[in-house]
Amino acid sequence: MKIGVLISGRGSNLGALLVASARGELPKADFALVVSNRADAPGLEIAQRAGVPTQVLTLREFGKDRAAHERAIRDSLLEAGCEGVVLAGYLLLLSGDFLSAFPKGVINVHPALLPSFPGLHAQKQALEYGVMISGCTVHFVDTGMDTGPIICQRSVPVLDTDTEESLSARILVEEHRALVDSVSWWTEGLLQLDGRRVLRKHPQPSQLTGTR
Numbered sequence: 527m528k529i530g531v532l533i534s535g536r537g538s539n540l541g542a543l544l545v546a547s548a549r550g551e552l553p554k555a556d557f558a559l560v561v562s563n564r565a566d567a568p569g570l571e572i573a574q575r576a577g578v579p580t581q582v583l584t585l586r587e588f589g590k591d592r593a594a595h596e597r598a599i600r601d602s603l604l605e606a607g608c609e610g611v612v613l614a615g616y617l618l619l620l621s622g623d624f625l626s627a628f629p630k631g632v633i634n635v636h637p638a639l640l641p642s643f644p645g646l647h648a649q650k651q652a653l654e655y656g657v658m659i660s661g662c663t664v665h666f667v668d669t670g671m672d673t674g675p676i677i678c679q680r681s682v683p684v685l686d687t688d689t690e691e692s693l694s695a696r697i698l699v700e701e702h703r704a705l706v707d708s709v710s711w712w713t714e715g716l717l718q719l720d721g722r723r724v725l726r727k728h729p730q731p732s733q734l735t736g737t738r
Contacts, residue, residue, distance in 0.1 A: 527554055527555060527556065527609050527610055527630060527712075527713045528556045528558040528606070528607045528608050528609050528610075529555055529556065529557050529558060529608060529609070529610050529611065529612055529709070529713070530557075530558060530559045530560070530561065530603040530606060530608035530610075530611045530612070531543070531557060531559070531560045531561070531573075531578075531611070531612045531613075531614050532560075532561050532562075532563075532599070532611060532612070532613050532614070532616035533560060533561070533562045533567055533569040533570075533614050533615055533616055534562065534563055534564055534567060534615055534616050534617040534618070535564070535567050535568065535569060535615045535617075536567070536568045536569055536615065537560075537567065537568055537569015537570070537571075537572040537573070537614065537615065538569075538614075538615070538698060538701075538702070539614040539615060539635055539701055539702060539705050540560065540569050540572055540573060540612075540614040540615075541569070541572045542701075542702035542705060542706055543555075543557065543612070543614070543705065543706060543709060544557065544572065544573070544576040544578065546706040546709075546710075547576075548576070551706065551710065552706070552709055552710055552713065554710075554713035554714050554715075555709055555710075555713045557573075557576075557578050558578075558579070558606040558607055558608050559578070559579050559580070559581065559602065559603060559606035559608060560573035560578050560579070560580045560581070561580070561581045561582075561583060561599050561602060561603065562580070562581075562582050562583075563582075563583060563584055563585060563595075563599075563616070563617075563618060564582070564584065565582045565584060567582075569614070569615070570582070579606065581602055583595065583598050583599055583602065585618075592618070593621070596618075596620065596621060596623075596624050597623075599624075600623075600624050600627050603627075603628075604627060608628070609628065609630045610628055610630040610631050610632065610633070610712065610713075611628050611631075611632040611633075612632075612633055612634075612705070612709065613632065613633070613634040613635070613667065614635065614705070616634075617646075619669075619671065620632065620667060620669075621669065622669050625667060625668070625669065630712075631666050631667075631712065632666065632667040633664060633665065633666055633667060633677065633708060633709070633712065634664070634665055634666075634667050634672070634674070635662060635663070635664045635701050635704065635705045635708075636648065636662065636663045636664075636665065636672050637649055637660075637662050637694065637697045637698070637701060638651070638652060638660060638661070638662065638663065639659070639660060639661045639662070639663060639679055639681060640663040640665060640672055640673075640676060640679075641672075641673070642655075642657070643655070643660075644671050644672035644673070645671055645672065647690075649690050649693045649694045649697060650690045652684065652693065653684065653688060653689075653690060653693060657684055658683065658684050659681050659682070659683060659684060660681070660682055660684050660693060660697060661679060661680050661681035661682050661697060661700060662679065662680055662697050662700050662701045662704055663676055663678070663679045663704075664676075664677045664678040664679075664704045664705055664707075664708040665677055666719075666724070675719060675722050675723065675724045676724060677708045677711070677712070677717065677724045678704045678707055678708045678711075679704070680700035680701075680703060680704045681700075682696045682697055682700055711726055714729060715727075716728075716729055
């Protein structure tokens with residue numbers, strides 16, 4: 527499957543995917559294009575070092591017309607042959623028109639155990655609420671704010687000594703693992719939607735290589 531990745535920042539999760547791909551852990555994933563809405567996003571350099579084409583499309587270029595900006599991103603991904611899209615720290619909501627252009631799906635990784643703490647600063651929300659367990663979620667994207675069907679979740683304990691930074695760092699380790707696993711299952715054709723539930727089929731013997 528040809529995959530496009532949208533980023534807005536450091537590209538840590540993008541880096542985890544590209545490292546896993548280089549190790550042969552994602553044999554059915556072909557990362558065709560990385561698009562950033564910020565010209566200074568460090569993730570662009572990560573993609574370039576891995577030989578993945580990149581493009582910068584800022585909202586300002588389109589006079590802050592979000593619909594035109596989104597259409598340009600969609601068109602670039604389609605021109606690159608992308609069949610699915612991964613949001614790896616991409617901070618803008620996407621419309622139904624964008625999502626419908628990629629019938630194999632758009633997936634996102636979020637640093638909380640959804641449906642708790644959607645949106646920005648999820649780790650800070652978790653600390654302020656006083657939860658004892660936090661974590662991350664990989665989910666299919668719909669038109670809501672972190673409301674799509676859940677593919678994978680991983681948990682981490684919240685320590686009494688945690689700050690937003692320390693909790694974020696521990697969750698990030700699990701984000702990398704969860705995203706790589708989810709992209710592996712997705713591109714191997716092992717995920718099936720049943721209403722809001724995402725079911726994972728058992729791989730056939732010929733599909734075992736590269737799965738986790």
